Ligand SMILES: Nc1nc2c(ncn2[C@@H]2O[C@H](COP(=O)(O)OP(=O)(O)OP(=O)(O)O)[C@@H](O)[C@H]2O)c(=O)[nH]1
């Protein structure tokens with residue numbers, strides 16, 4: 545799972561990337577304008593895994609992971625003629641977008657539009673994403689029309705008609721200045737669109753860097769930005785970056801001295817994980833306690849497949865207990881004695897936080 549960090553030039557993307565990934569990339573008051581892409585893999589902070597690990601004392605503990613990609617700023621006008629190159633590649637291959645918006649003034653940090661205005665800035669970047677999509681959709685419509693005009697195979701023509709109707713719907717949406725992620729698409733339609741690299745279709749997490757002021761998500765409510773599959777969260781960018789770069793014990797002392805329970809970016813990482821429509825189940829044992837990522841709604845046999853295709857193929861039953869019940873019981877043996885381990889079949893819909901032992905036969 546990859547999340548691309550986007551935003552205007554100099555909107556503090558690299559600062560947020562460093563905060564999320566404990567990175568040490570150079571940040572600068574003047575936009576670098578460079579098009580290289582940096583990626584880093586991050587463990588999703590999850591108290592459940594920590595406590596399961598304390599219960600089982602495994603040799604290895606494995607968290608769920610998300611990859612973040614830091615890219616160059618999307619300046620106003622970049623999409624004219626279509627976004628291209630490594631920039632477009634990285635964004636279009638990502639599962640979601642983390643859109644960094646500057647919500648603080650600092651005379652030492654110039655703003656590409658003169659001054660900070662989060663509502664305007666979000667609209668500019670959204671506009672670039674939608675323009676890029678519009679160009680793709682228009683090209684596709686032209687192709688489909690040409691193919692239909694040529695005639696030929698009836699079955700192929702019927703397929704083209706269906707796709708043309710879908711593309712026309714996307715076109716109308718973009719024409720009205722609305723992102724594609726607002727559309728109600730059937731699973732088959734989502735699948736058909738998967739390889740077009742449509743950017744405004746991707747779920748978006750807007751991170752407001754509020755600078756040195758107290759972080760307040762409500763700040764953005766003023767923008768009246770109502771879109772589906774969109775989440776907003778505020779963050780003190782530079783502070784979080786410095787915290788992330790401190791040795792662990794020092795950071796803990798620092799947080800404690802401010803009475804803060806956990807760094808704000810843990811929440812951002814978790815939000816980006818749920819935004820992707822994923823959640824976790826756990827496997828436990830002396831060897832390893834591990835979080836596995838599956839789509840919300842996945843069944844027991846699909847969960848088995850996330851662990852290993854052999855386990856899915858030879859699936860017999862899933863032995864399941866919810867995390868809270870296991871925690872209350874104190875151990876698997878105690879949970880078994882209380883009759884709390886359920887046997888579920890292949891079509892059981894796995895719940896977030898389920899602890900699962902697969903029975904299989906290969
Ligand atoms: N005052 C203040 N400055 C910040 C904060 N966060 C980031 N900055 C500064 O903002 C400037 C730009 O930050 P970057 O993270 O390099 O911005 P960017 O979006 O990656 O820039 P480009 O990649 O060049 O487009 C740097 O000088 C940072 O030190 C903050 O919370 N407060």
Ligand SMILES: [Mg+2]
Nearest residue numbers: 557558576615
């Ligand atoms: Mg940068």
